[in-house]
Amino acid sequence: MSDVNVVHERKSRILSVADAAASVADGMTVGVGGFINSGHPMSLVRQLILDGRRQLRVVGAASSGLEVDLLIAAGCVSEVVSPYVGAEGLAGIGPAFRKSAQEGLIRVFELDEAHFYAGLRASAQRLPFNPWRAGVGTDFPRVNPALKEFRDPINSELLLAIPAIEIDVALLHASVSDAYGNVQHNGTRYGDTAIHAASSKTFVSVENVVSTEQIRANPLATSIGGATGIVRAPYGAHPYSADGHYGPDTEHIGEYLGAATSWLKTGERRDLDSYLETYVFTAPTHSEYLSRVGIERLLTLHEY
Amino acid sequence: MSDVNVVHERKSRILSVADAAASVADGMTVGVGGFINSGHPMSLVRQLILDGRRQLRVVGAASSGLEVDLLIAAGCVSEVVSPYVGAEGLAGIGPAFRKSAQEGLIRVFELDEAHFYAGLRASAQRLPFNPWRAGVGTDFPRVNPALKEFRDPINSELLLAIPAIEIDVALLHASVSDAYGNVQHNGTRYGDTAIHAASSKTFVSVENVVSTEQIRANPLATSIGGATGIVRAPYGAHPYSADGHYGPDTEHIGEYLGAATSWLKTGERRDLDSYLETYVFTAPTHSEYLSRVGIERLLTLHEY
Amino acid sequence: MQTTVETDFGAETDVAAPHEIMAAAIAHGLLDGQWVEVGANLPVPRAGALLAHLTHGPNMTVMIAMTKAYLRDEPVIDEFEFITDVRAMRWAEAYYQHDQLLNNQRHRANGVFFCGGLQIDAYGNSNLIGIGDDYRKLRFRGPGAIGTCNATVQVGTWHLVTMSHDPRTLVERVDYVSALGYGRGERDLRESLGLQNPGPTSILTPLCIFDFDENTRRARLKSRHAGVEVDEIVQRTGFEFAIPDSVPITDGPTRAELTLLRTRIDAGGALR
């Protein structure tokens, strides 16, 4: 039976940061996973900036962090879909988000996290919308007319119709995957699987590529059973934490925040451009970025 | 600080089969977990029969097995909400389900498994309905007018409105729980967590009660983080399988099927009444039931 | 194309049984990279999916007993009586929690589905609800639609399949449409309803394969299995169908495929 059984082999889904990011074109809707100060696919985010992407509709996490702020600061974004952009105690509001929204440089698709997941779910379910009750009587439908009040067809109750949030490419970061896209997160997974389910393609950067045998040892842990592509990226969430691998680099986050806040307060982009120059444009690969950060700093982050 | 710190202790949620089933009253909507020939909370199901429950609206699993058929055979049921009632190769269609539906003794809430979960989700989300596309153009809205065709408020696409399936009491079976209702299933969980999310109360029978330390060793495995009550029931899914504990007792299932099929084919209830007498009415506790089955039989089921 | 093959390894006989021909026809229609369910107690679609997986489908996503599996390294693949058989879990790369699977339909567009029916009609509609004019008093109450109504909308490709080629099953018009094929042949019906795939590709039976006329949307004979005459198909079918001037023989298993079926996929002989 050798004539039929050995012709084709299972294809590896591992690809480079640049090849994964090449699936994103100007004007697309891009989902970015993680949660505030954790789990963002930063090697892929930086690649979008390097590639000069423009007019992206960015679907951040239900609570987005400064990875979305950075994309805004770099001029990649035309619209943000997220119920929150900030960094908790480090920054209540993302500075570039705040400035760009105030000045009309970006649109904000204003919604609550429940609306956010209702919209993602509609995309995953291939529906034009999903209903939600919370939000009636608020200003959401006024400031975001895409959230439309309607009467439900069964009881005539007033509800909001949340349109599907359809994502072209989702970019996530996780703990491990095998070569075939079986991804396993540590911890609660935040909203990553909902972003994946709403997306046409999903690229996941991981701390480690592992054997399929290791995946099979605990299939309950498989959070995504078949990502489009897997990117090898140890420290791939830096400066944010990767659950179970390293904590956030608050010093580096502070460096970005200082630069972005200077732009917000003074209109002067010098510090911000210098940040982008140092950590993106003159460090165009993930390893060059990590070199720029320095191994000494990275080694301080390994606790919990 | 002893004056404030030791007054109250964490309450155990463990209770008896009878006390758990006492939450079910005639006319209620009862959810029953598991999937076809696995994972049904049979000690609780038998208790409903013992208690003489009537006019129950039974929400079976997305694929229900003969646990629903048994409740129908015992006269407990007025309506079945399930996309399937059968036993795969053992019986394509539940005999008591078939007979009772044909003769108008029960109503069937006709729906597809996608509608089933849309309705459960509406209950979990406290919404009057959820939309679904599949089903437009079929006879579902005709035979079940509760599934109502409507035009979506955003794009005017034709969809079905699936009303919330609100469950008063869910009865599930799982592998383990601690005393505080932190339940862990083995395997895929089927639709149990969706039934739980749609229910006001959830009682779970388990093969083993374990320490909270064991639960905390793998919180990812916790499928239900706070069941209303936990019932100690080793072999609690018998004659159906309990994933990772024992396989199905096809001989016992065959005994029931023979009795129920005799009722279907001849209208004669003698075999069925004899089954109920032997395994329910004269064996009114879980341990008496297991004694009736016999330890020898039970020990043959322990493979995989 | 030769459908009865001679072989001296693994097979009791060198002639492919009708169910083996069906499995091969299914396998030949599957593409590498597709997502396919391997149901329990559905030996023919199961064998067809696994045959494709072992021959030309290393990148197929095989769903078996609610787990995601890669089975090309298994010497002999167990047949399960029940979809809840936990023995499948040892192969699992992921679990499909059932309610979450039903929440995640977007990625299912890459899927292939095989839809059964108490009745299947000339326009590819399926009925699992029951038989009888009065829904409140069915002569025969069916098991329910399971997930066929939804799956036939969400997947990219689907087929009807029956093990009972007889006039009670293959009817002019189903009593109840629980999975929509082409309705009554109305032009652009599925498109106008917003259904994402173009409709069923074929009806697979132990005697033959029907496909659907591009204009009328009625079933027409596409091929007959080796050893089956057209007359027999006509007599055992409850609807009228077009018959081409020359009816080809169904593309059954090659010698190597038959060996794979009999030694690794269907060692228990459920298809024979």
Next chain:
Amino acid sequence: MQTTVETDFGAETDVAAPHEIMAAAIAHGLLDGQWVEVGANLPVPRAGALLAHLTHGPNMTVMIAMTKAYLRDEPVIDEFEFITDVRAMRWAEAYYQHDQLLNNQRHRANGVFFCGGLQIDAYGNSNLIGIGDDYRKLRFRGPGAIGTCNATVQVGTWHLVTMSHDPRTLVERVDYVSALGYGRGERDLRESLGLQNPGPTSILTPLCIFDFDENTRRARLKSRHAGVEVDEIVQRTGFEFAIPDSVPITDGPTRAELTLLRTRIDAGGALR
């Protein structure tokens, strides 16, 4: 009720700080068995929830960094700067996958929520969207509503809370309603909208607690924290409010509660 207590263990001073009073007031309002979120970077609601859990809430469901925890056996409960701090996982009895949590609202009716705001108004509405008349050109763009719009509908009980008792925060009318309180005081507004809880119970600030008049639905002074005069509250509040003839002192921490706060809950001193 004595709000400044003398103690010689664990506390640098025997006088409860305003934030400690707020935490105690929160704790006193929580019931055993309730479900309560312990947010990161929200030290006052965090401390209040944990104080209730340690004193009279062994059956409270405490959600901390997206995990379900029981913390009465922890000698000292870490304070986290980030909701994503994985150190919480060592206590987890379950994970709350965020999207699934938002899918499961029925069981949240047993929950208590603390809602912040850039602006909070006299009718208990909150605004996290931004400040300015023209939404397209906000003077101050807020962070977004996070989950406050939904949580204030789904939980059984909720409070508004601010650390900034000033006229810019406590306003007559918010510029944008992102979480609905009592609207403009319309009778039965929430009921007519199908919202499941009756509306906010109170506004907690570092100076005082407001509740809401049963008829007008406007905020009114309920109690002032120890050491705070009514005049100061009036001056620092941007809306007019009813003042009872006698304004009681807020029910602050007992000596034992203060010790618990300072030794086990807020060892780092975030509240002082």
